[in-house]
Amino acid sequence: MADEAAIEETMLRLVSERGADKTCCPSEIARALGGPHPDGWSPLMQPVRRVAVRLTKAGRVQILRKGKPVEDPDDFRGIYRLSLPRA
Template identity: 40%
Template sequence: MSASPSSSEFEHPDLGTLQQAILQQVRDRGPSKSICPSEVARSLGGHHWQQLMPSIRQAGAALVKSGDILATQQGQPVDPLTRQKALSALR
């Protein structure tokens, strides 16, 4: 098994991989629950998770735009690129 890459060697997953990870976590959590974008970043990036946050937000925004999920804060819809938010399944 190889050593984990250094910060400069960390490869960001592509948009499709990020979107699939978001959708999987939303499905796993269930329709009445939400997830935090940082949970997805941590699951994919390990100790590099913070580097993934802008990409996770972009992937989440694309899923909101396509109608696959909702971005909410305190139960109210928000712009996923400008607000800290939870991601939940489209109801």
């Protein structure tokens, strides 16, 4: 299983490749590390979320729900996407 450093590196690379005003699905990060089969990437979804929350608090990524930044990264539900922080 991928460690948090690998998840962080992959997450930052993917959101940077997308550039400003584009988003990345957390499952894309999990698939990049765990492969195309759900048995490989599905267990990575919670670790990806934890890294996303940590990087959001550090101001390095932004968690979006319905196109808007979440107000509290520790308390959000449902489908989310990731992007570079808006300037």
